[in-house]
Amino acid sequence: MSEQAKKPAKKKVELDPRFVNYKHVWVVIESERGEVHPVSWELLGEGRKLADALGVQLCGVVICGPGERGKGICGEAFTYGADKCYLVQDDVLKDYRNEPYTKALTDVVNAFQPEILMLGASTLGRDLAGSVATTLGTGLVADCTELVIETETRNLASTRPTFGGSLLCTIMTQRHRPQMATVRPRVMAMPEADASRTGEIVEVPFSMIESTIVTKVLEFIADDTRDKPNLPFADIIVSGGRGLKKPENFQLVWDLAKVLGAEVGASRPVVQAGWAELDRQVGQSGKTVRPKLYIAAGISGAIQHRVGMDGADVIIAINSDPNAPIFDFAHYGIVGNAMTILPALTEAFKAHLAQARKAG
Amino acid sequence: MHSVVCIKQVPDSAQIRVHPVTNTIMRQGVPAIINPYDLFALEEALRLKDKFGGTVTVVTMGPPMAEAALRKCLSYGADDAILVSDRAFAGSDTLATSYALATTIQKIMGNMPVDLIFTGKQTIDGDTAQVGPGIAKRLDYQLLTYVSKIVDLDLEKKEITVERRAEGGVQLLKTATPCLITMLEGTNEMRFGDLDDLFRAARYDLKVWNREAAGIDDAEMIGLKGSPTVVSKVFAPRPRSQRAEMVETVDNDPKNLAVTLLAKVFTQHPKLEKEIAKRAG
Structure with a gap:
């Protein structure tokens, strides 16, 4: 107009x-x-x-x-x-x-x-x-x-x-x-x-x-959806990227996700490296997600990744590089080592939730 | 049997960088590769050849440099390769491209009947997944997209049974050949070509067809004229109007950072706090 x-x-x-x-x-x-x-x-x-x-x-x-x-x-x-x-x-x-x-x-x-x-x-x-x-x-x-x-x-x-x-x-x-x-x-x-x-x-x-009609459907085998991640419809997602350095460190993402009842996501490089399954890849060549909260740990925020998670309501980014592109579109950022920040966040959420339960 | 595999040479998108000032793709130094999804199509065609004998013909539409991609396919074991290349194709969108490739395949069929046409499920540069379906429609062949397995092929009866990835499950479909199959990724693993094929690929006199040679008489159907879609603008994504609110503490101790972040997020998004408490509880 x-x-x-x-x-x-x-x-x-x-x-x-x-x-x-x-x-x-x-x-x-x-x-x-x-x-x-x-x-x-x-x-x-x-x-x-x-x-x-x-x-x-x-x-x-x-x-x-x-x-x-x-x-x-x-x-x-x-x-x-x-x-x-x-x-x-x-x-x-x-x-x-x-x-x-x-x-x-x-x-x-x-x-x-x-x-x-x-x-x-x-x-x-x-x-x-x-x-x-x-x-x-x-x-x-x-x-x-x-x-x-x-x-x-x-x-x-x-x-x-x-x-x-x-x-x-x-x-x-x-x-x-x-x-x-x-x-x-x-x-x-x-x-x-x-x-x-x-x-x-x-x-x-x-x-x-x-x-x-030439093509006939002989059978339809429905997917077994139990235990399958459903990232596109998850409300909270914790994602990990290359900044976690080693596949063992990816466990830190799982630890935080467990406390939050969240799904686990991953960037393309770590899926390609085999740290996480393909179903968990967020981005242009993976899933598009729209959670209420998206926590990106050790993800630089390449456009490839961004187009898959830009629609999240709240984005928290942790990255050791203060110039990482992810800080251009995240809502909250912490410059720091994801390996130390993630466990600290897990503990902080745990404590906060315990307190909220007591109060409620 | 005779399979035609359509492939595309693409820039390796994992290595693409965008020029920060001009917002154009910096192609320099970015390796050109065979579209990774197409390798699943080629390998499937080669497996059928192992089983039934016959010929695998690889086709691509592209600039002269796409020859390298075809030679690579020959080194994996493809028998024949055709490069469809003409300035007249410049600016072709998916509709024009499917027309050019379908017409080329008709020309190939004039020399040797085709049983199956394979493509990858999509390319990594365009990501449209439209050219395969387009070729099938233009040839009036049955279309089988996202095929994860060829269960049975009966060349006598001209029948094929496949598993197809559908929404929420797998369809077991039976149809008539010739038909067009787009292969799902991860369904097979590309073989290592043998030494004979490697030498043959290097020396092979591959066919280069221009528009006329490919049998495309109507130039209105290809290039910009044959393309209903027009790219009006290319640009880099805009940053959000506000940069992230950075959380800092005097000591930058992880524990303090985490607590400060939580306090900030939950004060500004009380609904989110409730949501998390509900889930965790």
């Missing part, structure tokens, strides 16, 4: 006549076996802002099997900000398969013509987005970290990390519609659900015969 105020004399840009019929912001609501991937709600939160900036509706697209509470999912989408949901349900859409899902989504897009189409950058979202963009011959920007509308042109400016997270670049799809983007889980904030919100469900017929 401030842009317009600054340049009142600027001529209004004519919208490309080919784009006139492309309206509204869409989010693909990803569900598997009736379970919605939380990234879809995060996208609705972001999509709401884009739709409001454009003065259009926010719509969800729900693609699933007939027995999978499609309408229930639409109802949930309304509480997270959607005005309307397109619901495509069919027997062939029970399990995710590229071919029928690509056809289903491409058909709805061609029928109702959104100007923006967003998907989560999950394994499903990436598989589907690449196929749909190619089929539609439009632009797709992967793993966006920031989405902004250029009000005059109605173009979407999508910013994403590039070169392994060393730089950011802003990408536009000026000559094609819809403009497509994927966003990784936890990059955008989870919106508050508003139970009073409702919306319109548009059921879209879909007919594809199973015998014409």
Whole structure:
């Protein structure tokens, strides 16, 4: 808005006549076996802002099997900000398969013509987005970290990390519609659900015969999630990096995490060195996290790492180098040796919590 | 059997530095490597060749220097290598790249039918994971992304069964060949090439195809013209408006530092204190 105020004399840009019929912001609501991937709600939160900036509706697209509470999912989408949901349900859409899902989504897009189409950058979202963009011959920007509308042109400016997270670049799809983007889980904030919100469900017929679909799902083996770290949704994370010097010292990270009931994270170099499992890697080539508290011990704060944890509410950094980049974006910093500070923090938290328990 | 493996030569992103003033990538001295994810694709193709015999053809689109990456693949045991290189490809985004590679693969198929196309799950420079799916769509082949294991391949029946990493589990999928597979990382380990292959790779007369040779007649489909996405700005991340509040004590004793930090954090974020107490309790 401030842009317009600054340049009142600027001529209004004519919208490309080919784009006139492309309206509204869409989010693909990803569900598997009736379970919605939380990234879809995060996208609705972001999509709401884009739709409001454009003065259009926010719509969800729900693609699933007939027995999978499609309408229930639409109802949930309304509480997270959607005005309307397109619901495509069919027997062939029970399990995710590229071919029928690509056809289903491409058909709805061609029928109702959104100007923006967003998907989560999950394994499903990436598989589907690449196929749909190619089929539609439009632009797709992967793993966006920031989405902004250029009000005059109605173009979407999508910013994403590039070169392994060393730089950011802003990408536009000026000559094609819809403009497509994927966003990784936890990059955008989870919106508050508003139970009073409702919306319109548009059921879209879909007919594809199973015998014409080449790929068959023989079996689905659900992951054993017990004892698996779930960093993206952890509220408190203690992470360790190369500054810990030796693999044995990584235990100090675990000690503090235990006191805080936190998850343990790690930077890329120490995962590569085998001090921590791949599931714990935070950053561009690892997980994106959004905890309430992130403690980084012995992590310099390379952009590679930063893009994965920048969304934390409170960041505490411990590093022996006062010029380490992590102090540029942490909220609290201690210049010192992580090997001595970490045990001191563990003790301080322990004492503080014991006192709080006594008082409470 | 005949497998085509698409690879990309990339700068080793772990060694990339950004110029502090101009915010441009400093490529000088940064080694160019085969995209690490592509090695899992190549190794899988080589394993199938060990089992069924046949040919592995490696393809890359890139500048002339990408030849080094192809020779490396030959030294691992690939049979043939094609470099698709033309100034006309400059500025190609993922859509234009998938068009160029799909057309090239069609040209390859004209000489020898292809059973499987492999790519890595994504590259480490672009990280988009879009080119593999794009090639499959353009060729109208079945797409199998994030494959962790090839369970069965029946060349007679033209059928393949794979395990695919999906959200929350693994899908066991059966489909028809030819199809396109993007291999998940960590699923195999690249072999050491033998000495014969090393010598062969050094001397091999690899094919360099320009746009016409690759069979791309429509120049509108590649380069900037064929790319719907346009990079409008490249920049370094902004620092937060405020630098971290540094915690210091007179003696800088770890214990005192820790206690001071806690007091500061909990005073400014009382909610966080409650949250931690709740969890620990």
